[in-house]
Amino acid sequence: MKKLLSLLCLLMGATTLFAQQLPDVKVEDIEGKMVSVRDLVKGKPMIISYWSIACKPCIQELNAINDALEDWRKEADFTVVAVSTDDARLKAPAKNMATSRGWEFTCLFDDKQVLRRAMNVTQTPQAFVVDAEGNIIHSHTGYTPGSEEELFDKILSLKKKK
Amino acid sequence: MRFLATILLALVAVAPAMAQRSIGNGQVSGSFESTSIGYLDDKKLGAAPEDHFGSNNYLKVDYANGRFSAGLQANAFLPVLQGYDDLADGKKFYLASKYIQWSDKNFEVLVGDIFDQYGNGLIYRSFEDRNLGFNNSVEGVRAAYNFGRFVQLKGMYGRPRLYTEYADSWVRGADLVVSLADICGIQEKVMLSVEGSYVNRFQKLTLGDDRDKLIFEAAGLDKPNLDMYSGRLNFGWNGLSLRGEYVHKGKDLNLDATDGLAKTGSAIYAEAGYSYGGFSVVATYRQLSNMATRASLYDEGVANAINYLPALTRQYTYMLANLNPYQVYAMGEMGGQADVCYSLRSKESRYRYWNFHANFSTFYNSFSKNLMWRDINFDVERQWGKKFKTIFLFSRQEWGKSLGFQDLYGSNIFVGDVTYKFDRKKSLRVELQYLLADRHEGKYDYEGDWVAVLAEFSLAPHWSFFVQDMYNIDKTKTHYYSGGFSYTYSRTRVQLSYGRNRAGYICSGGVCRYSPAYTGVNLVLTSSF
Numbered sequence: 001m002k003k004l005l006s007l008l009c010l011l012m013g014a015t016t017l018f019a020q021q022l023p024d025v026k027v028e029d030i031e032g033k034m035v036s037v038r039d040l041v042k043g044k045p046m047i048i049s050y051w052s053i054a055c056k057p058c059i060q061e062l063n064a065i066n067d068a069l070e071d072w073r074k075e076a077d078f079t080v081v082a083v084s085t086d087d088a089r090l091k092a093p094a095k096n097m098a099t100s101r102g103w104e105f106t107c108l109f110d111d112k113q114v115l116r117r118a119m120n121v122t123q124t125p126q127a128f129v130v131d132a133e134g135n136i137i138h139s140h141t142g143y144t145p146g147s148e149e150e151l152f153d154k155i156l157s158l159k160k161k162k
Numbered sequence: 163m164r165f166l167a168t169i170l171l172a173l174v175a176v177a178p179a180m181a182q183r184s185i186g187n188g189q190v191s192g193s194f195e196s197t198s199i200g201y202l203d204d205k206k207l208g209a210a211p212e213d214h215f216g217s218n219n220y221l222k223v224d225y226a227n228g229r230f231s232a233g234l235q236a237n238a239f240l241p242v243l244q245g246y247d248d249l250a251d252g253k254k255f256y257l258a259s260k261y262i263q264w265s266d267k268n269f270e271v272l273v274g275d276i277f278d279q280y281g282n283g284l285i286y287r288s289f290e291d292r293n294l295g296f297n298n299s300v301e302g303v304r305a306a307y308n309f310g311r312f313v314q315l316k317g318m319y320g321r322p323r324l325y326t327e328y329a330d331s332w333v334r335g336a337d338l339v340v341s342l343a344d345i346c347g348i349q350e351k352v353m354l355s356v357e358g359s360y361v362n363r364f365q366k367l368t369l370g371d372d373r374d375k376l377i378f379e380a381a382g383l384d385k386p387n388l389d390m391y392s393g394r395l396n397f398g399w400n401g402l403s404l405r406g407e408y409v410h411k412g413k414d415l416n417l418d419a420t421d422g423l424a425k426t427g428s429a430i431y432a433e434a435g436y437s438y439g440g441f442s443v444v445a446t447y448r449q450l451s452n453m454a455t456r457a458s459l460y461d462e463g464v465a466n467a468i469n470y471l472p473a474l475t476r477q478y479t480y481m482l483a484n485l486n487p488y489q490v491y492a493m494g495e496m497g498g499q500a501d502v503c504y505s506l507r508s509k510e511s512r513y514r515y516w517n518f519h520a521n522f523s524t525f526y527n528s529f530s531k532n533l534m535w536r537d538i539n540f541d542v543e544r545q546w547g548k549k550f551k552t553i554f555l556f557s558r559q560e561w562g563k564s565l566g567f568q569d570l571y572g573s574n575i576f577v578g579d580v581t582y583k584f585d586r587k588k589s590l591r592v593e594l595q596y597l598l599a600d601r602h603e604g605k606y607d608y609e610g611d612w613v614a615v616l617a618e619f620s621l622a623p624h625w626s627f628f629v630q631d632m633y634n635i636d637k638t639k640t641h642y643y644s645g646g647f648s649y650t651y652s653r654t655r656v657q658l659s660y661g662r663n664r665a666g667y668i669c670s671g672g673v674c675r676y677s678p679a680y681t682g683v684n685l686v687l688t689s690s691f
Contacts, residue, residue, distance in 0.1 A: 089472030100503035145589035146622030
């Protein structure tokens, strides 16, 4: 146990020395085509939110972001990517939901857990804020109504840095 | 507990320093997850396990530098939580996965533990699900090559993980995707691909004792090789999507076979979807015959599998709707589901809309043609404005005799879910649920009626508090209560709860783990970096 704890502390400390970039992996989009995650970085900040059909707070978070999106975009130009972690069981209903909800997001479907493992997402919802160069500058696990504002605050902080 | 408290302190201490800074090209990332339960004696449920404690811990670390990446995952069960397969002997610390990988623009090779899936996973899927204690990754070599956008080819060879050890078998496979749309230059308008996979499992039939040999001989299993083939077609155009897969499986021994004979297997999967504006519909059909494929013929357990056969039913988030989930009958089932969504949005305000959703799923036993499962459900979500949201759900569920129930068991489930947002940070969510069991000649089905209530108060973005109770009104008259809170700071989340938990199946996809009833204190810690 002591070894595990020491290793953990060492690694957690070590991470402060390194930048974290989006992984270079390909995931399926809503049309079934494979897209590179790094190709989604197009000179704008980005919110990446992981969700699944069976994760109620995930869907709450995406709905809340979509509701506020029009107001937010008056203050900052950014994109939103919703990554479904649903596997073969629920991938079809997940696409169905993403299509009907009117989410103004880029929707990705990570049924093989490729992106999820690469970004070390152990629990959903988990949201990331990525800068215009593809660096992950913030992450938040879990969702409570109102916590979407924290993501937007980070987007605004990027705008101020410019 | 001292161990966990120390980890917690360490995480909280380093969390503020986790803003990323760039030095060189390399980067380290990872995650830590810990679930610990202190089991308590409960007069209603009986005595707690002897050591009164279980703790499952997972540490995953990755390093990436340009096209090179490597990583490992260490698991520590101190000891394992109740209900997990194959770890009844208690404490275990082991290396659960490791890999080194080189990824070029069109080429990728990985040496280590492979997580991958071919098609819908009907013949091969290696994945991890910690809630189930499931990790069937394949230790070996994987290579993939893309011929531009036109053709993707990948292959792998290795031995599958079986819980904390490896199976005495070898798995090899290849997967090919040909994009006809790209070849014909119509990829901007149409998605059209033909795909195929091959998987082989090799396991000597002479590894076990004389009893094993007799079983194999009597079953007619005389070859160490099992071959599986899959062909797929995907089409998408203008809101319409069609997907299909056919699988043939060679002769294999199935634990559920009543006659004990090895048989060939097959599977058909078909899916059709259409969307237009706020309306979308998808229907799936699947037929399975002798498709359960074990990693090892000499072992049992839910994680002893190399393919993935999920239940194609709605997965609920409400307690009573999820009381008795359907489990796949891989020996022979046929059925499917239809899922319809419609969103009606106000033109004046983005904060006012209706979301309508209906789902129907049904499965039959291929041999007896008896109904095994049927679920007709719908839910209506209404966002009334910035502050107020309501959801109403109804589900009619029926279980057939072939799933262990003496008779057809039916229930009607009603759920009301209300969220009120006081201001930007404070909100309250309340769920009220009722399960009305069918009555036959004055007797209720199975355990009779249930009622459940949940209240959740949140202080965004850090705190959330909840209390809930699920009560069986008729047969057991038992309360399953719990309460707790969670605290989130950036990527670290801690949840502490106390309560009584009902015995039942925890299911994810097609895999279900039986979790015994317990009363206890539950601490969950997750963090990523």
